[in-house]
Amino acid sequence: MNIVLFSEKEYIESNVVRLRSRRFKHITQIHRVKVGDQLAVGQLGSLRGTGEVLRLSESFVDLKVTLTDSAPVALPCQLILALPRPPVLKRILISATSLGVKKIFLIQTNRVEKSFWQSSALKPDILKTQLILGLEQSKDTVLPEVYMRKRFKPFVEDELPNLIRKSKGFVAHPQEAQPCPKEFPVPLTLVIGPEGGFIPFEIDKLTACGFNVIHAGCRIFRVETAVPFFLSRIPIS
Numbered sequence: 001m002n003i004v005l006f007s008e009k010e011y012i013e014s015n016v017v018r019l020r021s022r023r024f025k026h027i028t029q030i031h032r033v034k035v036g037d038q039l040a041v042g043q044l045g046s047l048r049g050t051g052e053v054l055r056l057s058e059s060f061v062d063l064k065v066t067l068t069d070s071a072p073v074a075l076p077c078q079l080i081l082a083l084p085r086p087p088v089l090k091r092i093l094i095s096a097t098s099l100g101v102k103k104i105f106l107i108q109t110n111r112v113e114k115s116f117w118q119s120s121a122l123k124p125d126i127l128k129t130q131l132i133l134g135l136e137q138s139k140d141t142v143l144p145e146v147y148m149r150k151r152f153k154p155f156v157e158d159e160l161p162n163l164i165r166k167s168k169g170f171v172a173h174p175q176e177a178q179p180c181p182k183e184f185p186v187p188l189t190l191v192i193g194p195e196g197g198f199i200p201f202e203i204d205k206l207t208a209c210g211f212n213v214i215h216a217g218c219r220i221f222r223v224e225t226a227v228p229f230f231l232s233r234i235p236i237s
Contacts (some may be wrong), residue, residue: 001026003040003139004051004063005132012062017041017051020060027053027061041065042141044132071141075100076186077234078163082109082194083148084223086121090130092227097134097144099231105163107149111196117150156205164189169211172230173198177215184234192226 004027010017019027027033033053041051041063047070051063079096083089083106096104106122108114120126131143149155170184171191184190191206198206207213216229 001030001136003042003048003136003141005042005044005135005141006063006065007044008046015066016054016062016064018060018062024059024061028056033061039063040139041067042071042135042139043067044135044141044143046141047071048139048141072100072138073236074102074142075231075234075236077101077184077188077190077231078103078105078167079227079231080105080107080160080189080191081223081227082107082192082198083112083116084194086116086119088222088224089119089121090126091224093127093130093146094134094137095224095228096231097131097140098138099228100138100140100236101231102142102144103147104144105147105149105155107155108152109194109202110152110199111194117148122148152202153205156202156209160206160209164210169206169209170214170230171198171203171206171211172216172226173203173213174215174220177213180214180216180230180233182233184230186234188234190230192223192230195223 004023006017006019012018035053035056037053039051042048047067049065049067049069051065053061054064055062079101084092127146167187167189168185169189174197203213221229
């Protein structure tokens with residue numbers, strides 16, 4: 001936990017927050033703070049700064065917070081991801097959030113098992129937990145937006161053209177593709193498929209929207225490897 005995040009609802013005074021549960025345990029057991037110590041803190045959706053330990057009890061810690069710094073610059077990329085297996089999804093959400101992605105679409109494709117959509121990993125509170133873990137890692141405060149699209153064809157035909165209108169579109173696919181550029185143009189819309197890849201119909205639909213098909217070389221990656229590989233090619237300021 002490189003930054004301690006809190007919400008606006010956790011203020012007990014104008015500049016004092018009270019933290020319990022996971023954050024309290026981390027602060028006391030990992031950081032082993034004492035009254036007067038300072039920690040990096042951030043308000044979700046707002047600024048970052050420092051928190052001075054005012055009070056410690058057996059179940060909570062009070063921090064006097066001073067917020068002065070903006071959140072890190074977002075990665076200029078919309079990520080469209082064929083819904084992976086639930087354990088993989090959790091890891092991908094953490095890594096994509098850590099890298100600064102602020103808009104993520106989870107979509108159905110031919111090789112995505114429909115049962116994945118019934119997973120508890122897609123419950124709002126579980127999703128938010130993974131996103132917050134990513135923010136804590138990268139000292140960010142702004143949660144990504146996550147959208148779910150369970151029908152591929154309507155999404156690609158009705159919604160995707162507007163999404164990519166002001167960006168460059170690339171779809172990662174290991175067959176009949178061009179090599180991935182060393183540096184993507186931005187802003188970017190990046191599509192990454194399931195473990196088994198896209199079927200020809202899906203590639204045709206994506207290219208009809210204006211997407212360029214690219215590959216990562218002679219190796220074929222798992223989705224959780226492909227996501228950070230391609231995102232690392234995006235220039236950041």
